[in-house]
Amino acid sequence: MDKHHLALEELAALAKKNTVNLSNLAAKSVACQKFIEAALPYLTAAQSVEISRAFREKIEDVMALMDDVALPAEYHSTLLEKTNELLDSLAARRA
Template identity: 35%
Template sequence: MPAPTRNTFGEGLEAYGQIVMSNTKAISRFGGRLAVLYKFVDAALPQLTLAQRMEVEHCCRQGIEHVLSLSDDGHCPLSITKRCCSRPMFS
């Protein structure tokens, strides 16, 4: 059985650079998608009635709470909850 080879510093650095480039591209794509979604929301919400916007806000808050409950082992501090939930999301 041949002995395992070890990466040289240059090979490790090259691999690290490839990972950084891959992550940079992924973040850029994500940022582009997020910008498009923001523009869509900015264009779509004014077309809704006040009642429809309130329903969208309610559903959005429920969705956010659900996602946070899946990813959080603790509870959100009350001060943050009050600050985030006291103002309307969509006016």
């Protein structure tokens, strides 16, 4: 085999590995989202307040850690978008 064919095979293997990793991450995300959707209706207003506070602290911790890591802007915008979505859902439980 020539080196170009080998390089293409390595690229194909890497693409397959990345697809599997992305699929695993997506599956975990779906499971977490469905858990949230199932659990949220059972929270009391007081529980929603406490969870919001604790969640904000955890997100702030993650954001502080991520300051030292070069990540694309899309990571940060997606994190903030999902965080706000969850906080809005918790706030609706208090209303």
